[in-house]
Amino acid sequence: MSNIPETMKAMVLMRHGDMDALEYHTNWPVPEPQGAEVLIRVLACGLNNTDVNTRSGWYSKTVDAPTTGAAYDEVGGEDPSWGGAPITFPRIQGADVAGIVVAAGPDADAGMIGKRVITDNWLRDWDDPLNKDKTGYFGSECDGGFAEYTTLDYRNVAVVESPMSDAELATFSCSYSTAEGMLTRANVGPEDRVLITGASGGVGSALIQLAKRRGACVIAMASEAKHENVKTLSPNAILPRRPDNLKSALQAATGHSTVTVVADIVGGDYFPTLIDVLARGGRYTCSGAIAGPLVSLDLRTLYLRDLTFTGSTVLPPHVFPDLVGYIEAGEIRPMLAATYPLAELHAAQTAFIAKKHVGNIVVVP
Amino acid sequence: MSNIPETMKAMVLMRHGDMDALEYHTNWPVPEPQGAEVLIRVLACGLNNTDVNTRSGWYSKTVDAPTTGAAYDEVGGEDPSWGGAPITFPRIQGADVAGIVVAAGPDADAGMIGKRVITDNWLRDWDDPLNKDKTGYFGSECDGGFAEYTTLDYRNVAVVESPMSDAELATFSCSYSTAEGMLTRANVGPEDRVLITGASGGVGSALIQLAKRRGACVIAMASEAKHENVKTLSPNAILPRRPDNLKSALQAATGHSTVTVVADIVGGDYFPTLIDVLARGGRYTCSGAIAGPLVSLDLRTLYLRDLTFTGSTVLPPHVFPDLVGYIEAGEIRPMLAATYPLAELHAAQTAFIAKKHVGNIVVVP
Numbered sequence: 109m110s111n112i113p114e115t116m117k118a119m120v121l122m123r124h125g126d127m128d129a130l131e132y133h134t135n136w137p138v139p140e141p142q143g144a145e146v147l148i149r150v151l152a153c154g155l156n157n158t159d160v161n162t163r164s165g166w167y168s169k170t171v172d173a174p175t176t177g178a179a180y181d182e183v184g185g186e187d188p189s190w191g192g193a194p195i196t197f198p199r200i201q202g203a204d205v206a207g208i209v210v211a212a213g214p215d216a217d218a219g220m221i222g223k224r225v226i227t228d229n230w231l232r233d234w235d236d237p238l239n240k241d242k243t244g245y246f247g248s249e250c251d252g253g254f255a256e257y258t259t260l261d262y263r264n265v266a267v268v269e270s271p272m273s274d275a276e277l278a279t280f281s282c283s284y285s286t287a288e289g290m291l292t293r294a295n296v297g298p299e300d301r302v303l304i305t306g307a308s309g310g311v312g313s314a315l316i317q318l319a320k321r322r323g324a325c326v327i328a329m330a331s332e333a334k335h336e337n338v339k340t341l342s343p344n345a346i347l348p349r350r351p352d353n354l355k356s357a358l359q360a361a362t363g364h365s366t367v368t369v370v371a372d373i374v375g376g377d378y379f380p381t382l383i384d385v386l387a388r389g390g391r392y393t394c395s396g397a398i399a400g401p402l403v404s405l406d407l408r409t410l411y412l413r414d415l416t417f418t419g420s421t422v423l424p425p426h427v428f429p430d431l432v433g434y435i436e437a438g439e440i441r442p443m444l445a446a447t448y449p450l451a452e453l454h455a456a457q458t459a460f461i462a463k464k465h466v467g468n469i470v471v472v473p
Numbered sequence: 474m475s476n477i478p479e480t481m482k483a484m485v486l487m488r489h490g491d492m493d494a495l496e497y498h499t500n501w502p503v504p505e506p507q508g509a510e511v512l513i514r515v516l517a518c519g520l521n522n523t524d525v526n527t528r529s530g531w532y533s534k535t536v537d538a539p540t541t542g543a544a545y546d547e548v549g550g551e552d553p554s555w556g557g558a559p560i561t562f563p564r565i566q567g568a569d570v571a572g573i574v575v576a577a578g579p580d581a582d583a584g585m586i587g588k589r590v591i592t593d594n595w596l597r598d599w600d601d602p603l604n605k606d607k608t609g610y611f612g613s614e615c616d617g618g619f620a621e622y623t624t625l626d627y628r629n630v631a632v633v634e635s636p637m638s639d640a641e642l643a644t645f646s647c648s649y650s651t652a653e654g655m656l657t658r659a660n661v662g663p664e665d666r667v668l669i670t671g672a673s674g675g676v677g678s679a680l681i682q683l684a685k686r687r688g689a690c691v692i693a694m695a696s697e698a699k700h701e702n703v704k705t706l707s708p709n710a711i712l713p714r715r716p717d718n719l720k721s722a723l724q725a726a727t728g729h730s731t732v733t734v735v736a737d738i739v740g741g742d743y744f745p746t747l748i749d750v751l752a753r754g755g756r757y758t759c760s761g762a763i764a765g766p767l768v769s770l771d772l773r774t775l776y777l778r779d780l781t782f783t784g785s786t787v788l789p790p791h792v793f794p795d796l797v798g799y800i801e802a803g804e805i806r807p808m809l810a811a812t813y814p815l816a817e818l819h820a821a822q823t824a825f826i827a828k829k830h831v832g833n834i835v836v837v838p
Contacts, residue, residue, distance in 0.1 A: 240753050240779060293781075375772045388605050388787070397772040405770040407740045407762040411784030414605060416658075419776030422753070 112147070112210060114138055117473060118255035119453045120198045124165040127454050136200075138257045141213035144234070145259040146220055148227070152278035152447075153253035154204030155460045155469045156310065157396060162195060162248055201247040202254035203229040204470075206277035209265065216262040224274075227253070228264040228428035229282050240422040254453060256473040266432045276442035279468040280435060283310035285427050286395050286420070287318050287371075292427065293418040294369050294393040298323030303358075303367040303385065305374040306398060307343070308334040310468040313443045315371050316341045321439055324369070327362060330466075337466035341443070350378045354385050369393065379403035383415070392417045398463075443467025477512070477575060479503055482838060483620035484818045485563045489530040492819050501565075503622045506578035509599070510624040511585055513592070517643035517812075518618035519569030520825045520834045521675065522761060527560060527613050560613050567618035567836075568594040568611045571642035574630065581627040589639075592618070593629040593793035594647050605787040619818060621838040631797045641807035644833040645800060648675035650792050651760050651785070652683050652736075657792065658783040659734050659758040663688030668723075668732040668750065670739040671763060672708070673699040675833040678808045680736050681706045686804055689734070692727060702831035706808070715743045719750050734758065744768035748780070757782045763828075808832025 118136035123129050141147040160166075205227040209220040231244035246252050246260060268277060290311075296302055302319045306312040307328035319326045320342065328343035335346050345361035347354075355365040366387035372379075376399025383392060383405070392415065397403075409415065434440045445465035448456035450473045460469050483501035488494050506512040525531075570592040574585040596609035611617050611625060633642060655676075661667055667684045671677040672693035684691045685707065693708040700711050710726035712719075720730040731752040737744075741764025748757060748770070757780065762768075774780065799805045810830035813821035815838045825834050 379772075394772055394776045396776065401772040403770050403772055405768050407744075407759055407766040407768055407784075409784075410782060411759045411761065412786050413784060414786050415782075415784045417775060417780075417782035419772075419774075419778060419780045421777050421779050 112138060112257070116256035117450060118200050119202075119450055121163055121201055122198050124163065127457065129163060130453060130457075132451055132453070136255065139251065139259045141211055141216065141259045143213050144215040144261050144263065145213045146209045146216045146262045146265055147211035148205060148207040148225065148253075148258050148260065148265070149210045150205050150207045150253045150256055150258055150473055151274035152206045152470050152472045153202040153450075154278040154280075154282065154310070155456060155471070156203055156282045157398065158203065158245065158248065158282070159201045160457065160461060162201065195248050199248070200251035200253075200255050200258070202252035202258075202471075203227070203245065203247040204278050204281040204283075204468075205246075205253035205258060205260075206274045207253075207258075210257075212262065220262060220265065220267060223267045224269075224277075225265045226268050226277050226281050226432070227260055228266065228285070230423055230425075230428070231261070231264065232425065234261065234263050237425050243422050254450060254471065266429065268432055268435060270435055272435075272442060275447045275470045275472060276444050277435075278470045279310070279442045279444050280314075280431065280440075281428075283468055284314040284318065284431050284440065285423055286311050287314035288427050288431055289420045289423040290315065290371050290393045290395050290418075291318055291322060292424070293420045294371065294391040296322050296324050296369055300324040300369050301327065301362060301364060301367040302369040302371055303327045303329065303382070304343075305329050305370070305372045305378075305382065306396075307346075308338050308466040309373070309463065310443075311373050311395065313338070313341055313467050314440075316343050317440045318434075319371070321434065325362065327358065327367065333464075334466050350381075354381050358385060366390070373397070374399045375403055376400040377403070380406065383409055386413065386415055388413050390415050393420055394418070395420045445469050447472060449473075477503060477622070481621035482815060483565050484567075484815055486528055486566055487563050489528065492822065494528060495818060495822075497816055497818070501620065504616065504624045506576055506581065506624045508578050509580040509626050509628065510578045511574045511581045511627045511630055512576035513570060513572040513590065513618075513623050513625065513630070514575045515570050515572045515618045515621055515623055515838055516639035517571045517835050517837045518567040518815075519643040519645075519647065519675070520821060520836070521568055521647045522763065523568065523610065523613065523647070524566045525822065525826060527566065564613070565616035565618075565620050565623070566612040567620070567623075568592070569643050569646040569648075569833075569835075570611075570618035570623060570625075571639045572618075572623075575622075577627065585627060585630065585632060588632045589634075589642075590630045591633050591642050591646050591797070592625055593631065593650070595788055595790075595793070596626070596629065597790070599626065599628050602790050608787050619815060619836065631794065633797055633800060635800055637800075637807060640812045640835045640837060641809050642800075643835045644675070644807045644809050645679075645796065645805075646793070648833060649679040649683065649796050649799075649805065650788055651676050652679035653792050653796055654785045654788040655680065655736050655758045655760050655783075656683055656687060657789070658785045659736065659756040661687050661689050661734055665689040665734050666692065666727060666729060666732040667734040667736055668692045668694065668747070669708075670694050670735070670737045670743075670747065671761075672711075673703050673831040674738065674828065675808075676738050676760065678703070678706055678832050679805075681708050682805045683799075684736070686799065690727065692723065692732065698829075699831050715746075719746050723750060731755070738762070739764045740768055741765040742768070745771065748774055751778065751780055753778050755780050758785060759783070760785045810834050812837060
């Protein structure tokens with residue numbers, strides 16, 4: 109490992125807190141690959157809501173809104189992260205790495221050295237990979253990619269051959285595997301009409317492309333300022349972020365006042381309206397609640413209409429290699445909103461939280 | 474049809490309203506079987522929440538609590554029943570008929586005449602039987618069994634050979650097919666731990682028996698006054714109706730603080746507690762909300778734990794013949810709480826609403 113330095117630049121989360129809990133260090137130790145791990149030189153790393161939610165302690169349920177930065181003082185060291193176990197500090201976040209493998213641990217695949225790769229964020233017990241109780245999140249339960257180097261089990265790393273830039277490749281992993289996981293849970297196919305909330309964000313723009321890839325009719329909801337950008341993803345219809353009369357808007361846009369699937373990452377007080385446009389037998393799938401997680405549900409709608417709701421977080425192992433296949437086949441394309449230097453992660457995350465972008469934001473070391 | 478009179482005794486629902494909307498008539502016309510219908514001499518008819526909810530207009534969503542009888546004055550003729558279309562009056566309710574086929578329409582199976590039968594409440598378009606948008610409910614979209622005679626499509630009628638009494642046979646159809654439908658939606662199997670709310674009611678006692686029939690570990694929740702009766706159904710554990718600390722109660726009763734399935738017909742303000750004891754990947758299935766349909770849902774629990782919620786109302790056509798098979802094989806047994814004369818349906822329904830019974834209440838003409 110001759111060309112590998114001993115220290116590196118890294119953005120390190122020191123505690124639950126506001127943006128100042130993320131400290132930039134220029135002489136953080138470079139990790140050494142152990143066992144089945146490979147060492148990756150990070151060339152780009154995408155941002156995700158998980159970074160923000162973990163920083164603020166939102167997953168602990170003592171904080172209701174993910175972006176206010178108001179209540180995380182209540183979050184103690186005992187609070188669980190998404191996975192039910194508290195995360196430990198210091199911690200390097202960042203789950204969407206594009207980079208080059210530069211070294212391999214004794215049990216890793218040394219043939220990956222020199223290859224360009226992207227990372228699967230779902231840490232697994234590889235002796236029991238389908239056990240969802242034995243999972244972790246890259247950048248939460250171990251250090252991630254907001255640094256010059258990172259280590260990861262080689263089975264979470266996929267070689268990818270593509271003409272895309274490093275920053276473009278770093279837009280896919282979390283958002284697109286999250287989106288593909290939702291569509292898998294809802295079993296979306298060519299006969300479906302899929303309503304997508306938050307359609308301008310990382311997961312939302314992934315949902316548009318991946319639902320269209322499955323042949324579904326796609327209706328994207330986004331604030332009107334972003335419609336021009338969303339249009340480049342070719343949804344069948346685009347609606348405002350929260351139409352006053354959603355049924356009428358759907359009728360006008362698609363000829364149907366209902367949809368068969370809602371793919372939601374927004375939640376909040378519009379949730380009952382979303383549920384109410386589901387046709388009999390319709391499916392609601394969710395992997396986020398950026399407008400607020402506490403919603404009002406009328407059980408009559410759930411049961412009298414034979415609805416199915418699915419939550420999607422930990423993904424089956426096939427989703428990530430499926431996604432790499434779509435990238436290599438050119439079936440999906442990146443939505444790179446902006447690139448920032450790693451040292452400016454505070455500014456990048458501030459822009460990410462402001463949600464004025466379309467697609468994803470990436471930092472480069 | 475020589476022995477069939479021209480008029481009959483019938484309990485007729487004249488409007489949405491309180492109990493006095495149900496009027497007892499002694500000279501109501503006996504229906505004639507048309508097309509594929511058979512004429513059934515009713516020997517017993519079980520009560521259901523649907524009778525109460527349709528009478529009070531609960532399905533219209535302008536009424537929040539099904540049993541208060543307070544708000545149905547707001548329910549106009551435009552209000553939908555469970556199926557989305559307003560029901561028409563006068564209407565004879567009653568969906569759980571046990572009786573004898575005494576005549577057949579020109580397109581019905583005349584071989585059924587003289588046979589003892591029970592009825593499947595899901596009216597279908599038999600040219601398109603899987604289409605859930607083309608369904609009705611026996612006793613809501615057509616006249617049912619609170620009368621001496623009723624007609625029904627012969628494909629909704631099953632001959633049943635059993636040593637049980639007519640009243641016992643009239644306890645099964647709706648409750649047990651509803652329960653079997655829920656367990657089918659939740660895909661319950663031998664590896665599951667199933668928590669059942671409202672376990673002393675018609676659907677609840679059916680859920681206990683049918684979940685045990687599938688080999689699951691069954692935890693029944695019921696008010697303590699009913700535990701002795703619930704115990705006769707042999708659930709693996711019995712808990713109070715709403716334990717203060719459900720996780721601890723489950724741990725003490727089963728050795729696990731979580732369950733893999735919640736089968737709920739209660740809803741109300743205990744809903745978040747039920748959801749919170751679901752293990753990762755757990756399933757919640759619902760076909761009623763007797764304690765109130767408007768509940769609070771934390772989307773974080775739904776998605777971070779990869780949960781699945783299913784509503785169950787319109788059942789696949791195989792559920793009813795499956796159920797008849799279980800009855801004939803002696804795999805399930807009736808829970809007959811009380812029998813009333815048809816003329817005393819007001820008293821029977823008052824007792825039904827009071828929920829002091831275990832199993833189901835039946836009227837006989």
